[in-house]
Amino acid sequence: MNSKLKNEMIYSIVVIVILLVVAIINVNYIDGHMANIAQPENNSTVPANSTIIKVTGYQWAWSFTYTNGTTSTDVLYAQAGHAYTLQVTSKDVIHDLLIPNLGVQVYAVPGHPNQVTFEPTKPGTYIFECVEYCGQDHYLMRGYLEVS
Amino acid sequence: MSTIDLLILASVVGSLAAVLVFLVYYLTASKAESMSLTAKEEGYTDSNAYWREQLYGKPRPLSWSIFTYDDAKSIGLRYIFTAVLFLFIAGAFGVLMRVSLFDPNPVIIQPIIYNILMTQHATLMIYMFAIGAALGFGYYLLPSQLRLKRDNMGHLSSVAYWIWVLGGALFVLSRSSMRWYLYPPLSLQLTPTGAGAFNWLAIIAMELIFIGVTMASVIVLKVIFIDRADNIPLSKMPVFAWSVVFTLIMLLSSDEPLMVGLGMLFYDFFNPVFFTGTTSTPLTFAVLFWFWGHPIVYIAVIPYFGLMYDIITRFTKTPVYSYFSGVFSLGLLMILSELVWGHHLLNSGLGIDWVLFFTSASFVVVIPSALTIFNMIGTLWKAEKIRLTTPMMFVINAILDFIIGGVTGVMLASQSVNEVAHGTYFVTAHFHFIFVGLTLGVTMATFYLLYPTFSNGRVYDERLAKWHFYITAFGSLLMSTSWAVGGYLGMPRSVAGYFAQFQAYQDSAIIGGVIIGIGQLVFLYNIAKSWLAQPTTDPYNILEYRNETNQEIGGGE
Amino acid sequence: MASNKGGVTFAVIIILLVSVAFGYVLTSPTGGGLQKSNTPTKNTQYINLGADAAGWEYNYNTSDRNPVLNVNLSTTVYFNVTEMDGAPHNLYIAYDGSYSASAFAKYMSDLTTNPKSIEGSNNYKVLSTSEITQTIGHKTQGSFPFVGSSMVGIYTYWCSVHYETMVGLLIVNDTSGSASVASMHVYNGASPSHVNNQSTYSTHVSNVLVTMETAIKTVE
Numbered sequence: 001m002n003s004k005l006k007n008e009m010i011y012s013i014v015v016i017v018i019l020l021v022v023a024i025i026n027v028n029y030i031d032g033h034m035a036n037i038a039q040p041e042n043n044s045t046v047p048a049n050s051t052i053i054k055v056t057g058y059q060w061a062w063s064f065t066y067t068n069g070t071t072s073t074d075v076l077y078a079q080a081g082h083a084y085t086l087q088v089t090s091k092d093v094i095h096d097l098l099i100p101n102l103g104v105q106v107y108a109v110p111g112h113p114n115q116v117t118f119e120p121t122k123p124g125t126y127i128f129e130c131v132e133y134c135g136q137d138h139y140l141m142r143g144y145l146e147v148s
Numbered sequence: 149m150s151t152i153d154l155l156i157l158a159s160v161v162g163s164l165a166a167v168l169v170f171l172v173y174y175l176t177a178s179k180a181e182s183m184s185l186t187a188k189e190e191g192y193t194d195s196n197a198y199w200r201e202q203l204y205g206k207p208r209p210l211s212w213s214i215f216t217y218d219d220a221k222s223i224g225l226r227y228i229f230t231a232v233l234f235l236f237i238a239g240a241f242g243v244l245m246r247v248s249l250f251d252p253n254p255v256i257i258q259p260i261i262y263n264i265l266m267t268q269h270a271t272l273m274i275y276m277f278a279i280g281a282a283l284g285f286g287y288y289l290l291p292s293q294l295r296l297k298r299d300n301m302g303h304l305s306s307v308a309y310w311i312w313v314l315g316g317a318l319f320v321l322s323r324s325s326m327r328w329y330l331y332p333p334l335s336l337q338l339t340p341t342g343a344g345a346f347n348w349l350a351i352i353a354m355e356l357i358f359i360g361v362t363m364a365s366v367i368v369l370k371v372i373f374i375d376r377a378d379n380i381p382l383s384k385m386p387v388f389a390w391s392v393v394f395t396l397i398m399l400l401s402s403d404e405p406l407m408v409g410l411g412m413l414f415y416d417f418f419n420p421v422f423f424t425g426t427t428s429t430p431l432t433f434a435v436l437f438w439f440w441g442h443p444i445v446y447i448a449v450i451p452y453f454g455l456m457y458d459i460i461t462r463f464t465k466t467p468v469y470s471y472f473s474g475v476f477s478l479g480l481l482m483i484l485s486e487l488v489w490g491h492h493l494l495n496s497g498l499g500i501d502w503v504l505f506f507t508s509a510s511f512v513v514v515i516p517s518a519l520t521i522f523n524m525i526g527t528l529w530k531a532e533k534i535r536l537t538t539p540m541m542f543v544i545n546a547i548l549d550f551i552i553g554g555v556t557g558v559m560l561a562s563q564s565v566n567e568v569a570h571g572t573y574f575v576t577a578h579f580h581f582i583f584v585g586l587t588l589g590v591t592m593a594t595f596y597l598l599y600p601t602f603s604n605g606r607v608y609d610e611r612l613a614k615w616h617f618y619i620t621a622f623g624s625l626l627m628s629t630s631w632a633v634g635g636y637l638g639m640p641r642s643v644a645g646y647f648a649q650f651q652a653y654q655d656s657a658i659i660g661g662v663i664i665g666i667g668q669l670v671f672l673y674n675i676a677k678s679w680l681a682q683p684t685t686d687p688y689n690i691l692e693y694r695n696e697t698n699q700e701i702g703g704g705e
Numbered sequence: 706m707a708s709n710k711g712g713v714t715f716a717v718i719i720i721l722l723v724s725v726a727f728g729y730v731l732t733s734p735t736g737g738g739l740q741k742s743n744t745p746t747k748n749t750q751y752i753n754l755g756a757d758a759a760g761w762e763y764n765y766n767t768s769d770r771n772p773v774l775n776v777n778l779s780t781t782v783y784f785n786v787t788e789m790d791g792a793p794h795n796l797y798i799a800y801d802g803s804y805s806a807s808a809f810a811k812y813m814s815d816l817t818t819n820p821k822s823i824e825g826s827n828n829y830k831v832l833s834t835s836e837i838t839q840t841i842g843h844k845t846q847g848s849f850p851f852v853g854s855s856m857v858g859i860y861t862y863w864c865s866v867h868y869e870t871m872v873g874l875l876i877v878n879d880t881s882g883s884a885s886v887a888s889m890h891v892y893n894g895a896s897p898s899h900v901n902n903q904s905t906y907s908t909h910v911s912n913v914l915v916t917m918e919t920a921i922k923t924v925e
Contacts, residue, residue: 004470008522015518019558023511026562030504037503037563038495059341059848061746073747092846093333093342094430096495096571100638103567107496110333112429114497127647131571131640133266133327135334136259136341136741139643210711229715236719237726244727257731264730320726323733338833340734341741419838603711672716679712 038106041087041113050083050117057088057095057108057130060137074143080123089113096132099145107132120147179216209604209687218302220371224288226309231280232595234316238272239668241265246661252648260340262644263325270328273583275357276316278448281591283361285455286368286392293386295377301367308367312360315353324350327642329437332423332430336416351414358407365396387468390475391454394482395447402443402486409436434493442489449582450478452590453520456543459593460527463540469526477516484513494566503563510561517554521547538613542593545621549585553578556632574635577628584624584664592616592671605683612674619667627660746850748780755787756794756837758867765789771873778857778879781850784831788843794864794871796832796847803858804876812859812874851877
C-alpha cells in the first residue's frame with residue numbers, strides 16, 4: 001500500500017465516519033419526531049392530545065379553521081404548551097407553509113392533504129410564510145402566529 | 149391589445165425574422181459554395197472532409213465563420229459564446245432582481261416583473277449557461293485532447309445547437325413567470341398573475357432546449373467513445389473527458405421523465421387530466437421534475453470538476469493526485485445523484501419512510517464530492533510550485549466555495565434543518581456558493597486560458613483579470629453568506645417583498661450581487677480592450693495539444 | 706478574426722442583446738389596465754355562474770340570466786364558472802365608473818341596445834377560453850380582489866365570445882358608506898332586456914341553422 005492510497009483511505013474513512021454520525025443523528029431525529037414531519041393526512045396518526053386545525057392555502061392567503069368552527073385569515077392563534085395538528089390543503093396551486101421559528105414546514109397540495117404536528121412552548125408572535133412560489137403575490141402570503 | 153393589432157405585430161415580427169433567416173441562409177450558402185469550390189480545386193470531392201483536415205489540430209479563433217463551419221471546434225465556439233451571452237442576459241436579470249429587493253415592499257418593479265425575472269434568471273442560467281458552456285468546452289477541447297480520428301456529425305451538431313438557441317430565445321419571449329420548477333397548477337394558469345399569458349410557449353421552449361441538448365449529448369458521447377484516437381485508451385483520457393462522459397450519461401438517463409412530463413403538461417392546457425385531474429395530484433409532476441431536476445445541478449458541476457483537474461495539473465505541472473479515485477468519485481457522483489431527488493420534496497408528504505431514505509442517501513452522495521475535493525487539494529499539496537495567475541485563482545476559489553456550499557448542503561440533507569431552511573434563502577445560498585464560485589468561476593478560468601486561442605494570439609490584461617477575480621469572489625461570498633444567515637432565520641426565497649426584519653440580510657446581499665455584476669463588466673471590458681491589441685503570443689494553449697508534442701495526457705502517473 | 710474588433714463586437718452584441726432582453730421583460734404586461742391589488746383581503750364571496758351562450762346563469766339557474774351582482778368592498782370575489790353548453794367562453798371584468806343611479810340606468814339600457822359599448826378598455830381577464838374548457842359540466846374558478854376605495858363603482862362582466870348575450874353588471878359597494886346601493890339585490894333575469902337578448906340570440910342561431918341547411922342542400 002503506497003502512501004497516496006493510505007492517505008486517501010484515511011481521509012475517506014474520516015469522511016464516512018463523520019457522515020455516519022450525522023446520519024445517525026438524523027435517523028434518530030426522524031424516529032423521535034415522526035408527527036412533526038409533514039406526512040399525508042391521516043386522522044388515525046394524529047397524536048391523541050393534539051387539536052386539529054384545518055389550513056387552506058389559496059392565492060394569496062392562508063385560512064385557518066379551528067375545531068369550534070371559527071376561521072382566521074393570515075393569522076394563526078395557538079396556546080403555549082398545547083399540541084396542534086395542522087391539516088393542510090390548497091384550493092388552487094401548490095403552497096408551502098413554513099413557521100421558521102418552530103421548524104414547521106408542510107406543503108399545501110391540491111388533492112393531497114398533508115398534516116404536521118407542532119407544540120409551541122413559548123408565548124409570543126412568530127412569523128409564518130409561504131415558501132413555494134405560487135404566483136404574483138406569493139410574497140404577501142404570510143402572516144403571524146400568535147401564541148398566548 | 150386587440151386581435152388585429154396582435155396579428156399586425158405578429159406579421160411584422162414574422163417578416164423581419166424571415167428576412168433575417170434568409171440573410172443568414174444566404175451567407176451560409178454562399179460561404180458553403182465557395183468552400184466547396186476551394187475543396188474541388190484541391191482535388192477533394194467531399195468539401196467537409198477537406199476543411200476538417202485543414203482545421204484538424206489547429207487552434208480555432210473566433211470569427212463569424214463559426215456559424216458556417218460544422219467542425220467540432222466551431223460548434224464548441226458557438227456553444228461557449230452563446231453560453232456567455234446568456235450568462236450576461238440572465239446575470240443582468242439577477243442583478244435587477246437583487247436591486248429591487250432593497251426595500252421590504254416592491255417599490256422598483258412590480259411583483260409580476262420580479263417573478264418573470266426570477267424565472268428567466270434561473271432557467272437561462274441552468275439550461276443556457278451551465279449546460280451550454282459544458283457542452284461548448286466538450287466540443288472545443290475534446291477533439292484535440294482525444295486527437296479525433298474523424299469528425300463527421302457536424303451537421304447534426306449544428307442542428308442541435310440551433311434548436312437549443314431557439315429554445316432559449318423562445319423562453320425569453322414567453323415572459324414566463326412559473327419559476328424553473330414549473331409545478332403544474334401554477335404553470336397551467338395562463339394569466340399574468342399566474343404563470344404568464346404565454347406560458348405554453350415556455351413549455352415548448354423547454355422541450356426544444358431538451359431536444360437540442362439531448363442530440364448534442366449523444367454526439368459528444370459518440371465522439372468520446374468511437375472517434376477517439378486509437379493510441380488513447382479510456383484509462384488515459386483526461387479527467388475532463390471522463391467528467392463529460394459521466395455528465396452526459398447522467399443527462400441522457402434522467403431527462404426523459406421531464407420531457408414526458410412537459411408533454412403531459414402541455415396536454416393539460418387543453419384537457420387537464422394528468423396533473424390536475426381527480427386521479428392524480430400535482431406532486432406527480434414534482435416527482436417527474438426532480439428526477440431530472442436533481443441530476444441537473446450535478447450537470448452544472450461535474451464537467452467543471454473535470455476542467456478544474458485539467459487546469460490544476462497544467463498550473464502545477466503535477467499529475468492528478470490519484471487519477472483513479474478522481475474518475476471513480478465522479479462516476480460515483482453520477483450514480484448516487486440519481487437516487488437523492490426526493491430531498492427536494494421532503495416536506496411535501498412523501499411519507500416518513502421515503503424521508504428516511506432520501507435524507508440518508510443525501511449523506512452518501514457527499515462522499516464522492518469530498519473525495520474529489522481531497523484529490524484536488526492533494527494535487528495542490530504535492531505541487532512544488534503553483535503558477536498563481538487568474539485561472540488558477542478562480543480554481544482555488546472554486547474549491548473553497550465548493551467546500552462551503554457542500555457543508556451547507558449536508559446541513560440541508562438533515563431533516564431537522566430541512567424543516568426550517570427548505571424554501572428559504574439558505575438553499576439559495578447553498579447553490580449560489582457552488583454556481584457562482586464553481587460553475588461561473590471555472591468557466592471564467594477556462595475562458596481566460598483559452599483567450600489567446602479564441603483571439604488568435606492576443607493576451608488578456610492580467611491586472612483587469614485579477615480585479616475581475618477579486619470582485620467576483622468577494623461579491624459571491626458576501627451575497628451568499630448574507631443569504632445563508634438570513635435564510636437560516638426564515639427569510640423565504642423567490643419573493644418580491646419580505647418581512648422588514650430581514651432587510652439587513654437582503655441589503656448586504658444586494659451589495660454582493662451588484663459587486664458580482666460589476667465584476668462581469670470588468671471581464672467584458674477586458675475582452676474588448678485586449679482584443680484591440682496586436683497578437684503577441686502563440687495561439688496554442690495549454691489546454692490544447694500540438695500534434696507534434698506527445699505530452700502525457702490527464703493524470704496517468 | 707482578421708481585424709482587432711472581435712472582442713468589441715462580442716461586447717457590443719452582448720450589451721445590445723442584454724438591453725433588448727431587459728426591455729422586453731420590463732415592458733411585459735402586468736395584467737392590463739385593471740389590476741389585482743397586492744393586498745390580500747379577509748373577506749371572500751363566491752358567485753356561481755353557468756357559462757351558456759344564451760347568457761350567464763346565476764347559480765346555474767337557466768331562468769336567472771345575466772344577473773346584476775352586488776359585492777362589498779375589501780372582498781375577493783371568486784367566480785365559480787361551469788361550462789353549460791360546450792361553446793368556448795371566457796370571463797372579463799371591466800371598470801365602468803363610479804356608481805350613480807343615472808349611470809346605472811344608462812348601463813342597464815346599454816345592456817339591451819349596445820352591449821359592446823359598455824365594455825371598458827380597462828379590463829381584466831378573470832378566466833380564459835382555455836380555462837373554461839368546452840367540456841359540459843367542467844367547473845373552474847377565477848378570482849378578483851376588490852380593495853381600496855377607488856374600486857367602488859360599476860363593473861361589466863362579459864364573455865368576449867358571446868358579448869351580445871353574455872354580459873351583465875357587477876356593483877362594488879362601499880359598505881361603510883351609502884346604504885342606497887346595498888339595497889339592490891341580484892337582478893332577476895325576467896326583465897325585458899334579457900328577453901330581448903335571448904331573442905336576438907335565438908334569431909341568430911336560427912339564421913345560422915338556415916344558412917347551414919341551405920349550404921348542405923347546395924352540396925347535395
